[in-house]
Amino acid sequence: MATNRDRENENSEKPLIVQQKDDKELEIHSDGMWMVYLSTFVSVFGSFEFGSSVGYSAPTQFGMMEDIGLSIAEYSVFGSIINIGAMIGAITSGRIADFSGRKGAMRISSTICMVGWLAIFFAKGAILLDLGRFLTGYGIGILSYVVPVYISEIAPKSLRGALATLNQLLIVVGISVAFTVGAFVNWRILALTGIVPSLILLVGLCFIPESPRWLAKVGYQREFEASLRVLRGKNANISQEEAEIQDYIESLQQFPKVTVIDLFHKKYIRSVIVGVGLMVFQQLGGINGIVFYASQIFASAGFPPNVGNILYAVLQVVVTAIGATLIDRAGRRPLLMISASGLLAGSLLIAMSFYFKTFQYFPGAVPILAFTGVMVYIGSFSVGMGAVPWVVMSEVFPINIKGIAGSLVTLVNWLGSWVTSYTFNLLVTWSSYGTFFMYAAICALAIVFIYKVVPETKGRTLEEIQSSMNS
Incomplete structure (x- = not known):
């Protein structure tokens, strides 16, 4: 079998043939793109489920407390236990996705989410409610890892970023739908609506291919070729892409089984x-x-919370969609830099609004500063820092460590989510403006980190990215 070096020498001797193959690849993408789009469309129902689960608790609090007689402490447990389930789901997500495949992991997680929603629907007390909430958290903990990974492994490099960004867009849409529907139906009916995206995902998985890279990794050669053919079109010349994936997988098989400790080896540490x-x-x-706590921020600053929440929800969806169209044009690093800079500006505006309120400076400016700060912050997060880290995460890890490394990254994300949620009220009690000045400082450090450490991955194959990261 030809080695990578042999192929490189052959390619260097035949530049016209390579160019013809590259031109043919354009035909591949246009001919088979409908299946890539369909596969992405189906998989992001997992992202919609993610958003539905996260957004469920806010509109249901008072109805649930009244119907079942929950105390504030019991409802707080119900609202927060989803993070515990998601952290455990994150720990197991990589192993599940590596063992049962990307589609298998999505089947397992969607089934678990459906069981969780049914437990919430039938609950008569706190125990079954908490169990259901924990199960939905576990399910979305898996989905938060496997959906962006699956999309990145099936998409052509020219569209990988935009398609992967749809993960974040559908999370945002799921949250918004939960908020909107929850305003008109009771909490039990809203729980039933949470089953819908999982059911669509479960059915849709029957009609889309498995990740060809995963199939190659586990040695299913015939299925690998069939999956790649379906994703690139029946008339496509897939020989070059097939050879690149196979050579990369063969090189990875020379390495021993990876443990968590191995992630800190110099070969993988940058990723x-x-x-x-x-x-x-x-x-x-x-x-x-x-x-x-957007409503609390608006109210504390004297801005109408209902108006602020509506504008906030609309802005989040629109800007996330815009970010999806820009990521493969502008690149990952520019969007991250712009986003982090906007987060810094938004945090400073909110901090100044609370500073003026505390010391009674310019009282008329306080509501405007708070509203503008929240809008700038949310818009900036939606355009880059919300979606792009998940895209980059799905790109930078070699496939032999993608499972365990992806679990670590997803766990860190959920742990950070819990820490921020848990400490926010404590920090605001300590100092409202100090809290946002602290967030601003963290955003400033993020700008430095992105500039110094994060690579640009736009327009490169996964194998090219991982080779450069680990060389």
């Missing part, structure tokens, strides 16, 4: 630093504090 670092800055920059 781990990039993946973990982006998730740390995404969460510790204060996003969940602002998302969960």
Whole structure:
């Protein structure tokens, strides 16, 4: 079998043939793109399920407390236990996705989510409610890893970023739908609506191919070729892409089985630093504090909360969609830099609004500063830091460590989510403006981190990215 070096020498001697293959690849993408789009469309129902689960608790609090007689403490447990389930789901997500395949992991997680929703629907007390909430958390903990990984492994490099960004867009849409529907139906009916995206995902998985890279990794050669053929079109010349994937998999098989300790080897450490670092800055920059307590921020600053929440929800969806169209044009690093800079500006505006309120400076400016700060923050997060870290995470890890490294990154994300949510009220009690100045400082550090450490992955195959990261 030809080695990588042999192929490189052959390619260097025949530049016209290589160019013809590259031109043929354009035909591949246009001919088989409908299946890539369909596969992405089906998989992001897992992202919709993610958003539905996260958004469920806010509109159901008072109805649930009244119907079942929950105390505030019991409801707080119900609202937060989803993070515990998601952290455990994150720990197991990589192993599940590596053992049962990307589609298998999505089947398992969607089934678990459906069981969780049914437990919530039939609950007569706190125990079954908490169990259902925990199960939905476990399910979305798996989905938060496997959906972006699956999309990145099936998509052509020219569209990989845009398609992977749809993961974040559908999360945002799921949250918005849960908020909207929850305003008109009771909490039990809303739980039933949470089953719908999982059911669509479960059915849709019957009609889309498995990740060809995973099939190649586990040695299913015939299925690998068939999957790649379906994704690239029946008339496509897949020989070059097939050879690149096979050579990469063969080189990875020379390495021993990876453990968590191995992630800190110099061969992988940069990929781990990039993946973990982006998730740390995404969460510790204060996003969940602002998302969960936006109404409280608006009210404290004297801005009408209902108006603020509506504008906030619309902005989040629109800007996330815009980000999806830009990621493969502008690139990952520019969007991250712009996003982190906007988060810094938004945090400073909110901090100044509370500073003026505390010391009674310019009282008329306080509501405008708070509203503008939240809008700038949410818009900036939606355009880059919300989606791009998940895209980069799915790109930078070699397939032999993708399972365990992806689990680590997803766990860090959920742990950061819990830390920010748990500490926000404590920090605001300590100092409202100090809290947002602290978030601003973290966002400033994020800008430095992105500039110094994060690579640009636009327009490169996964094999090219991982080779450069680990060389």
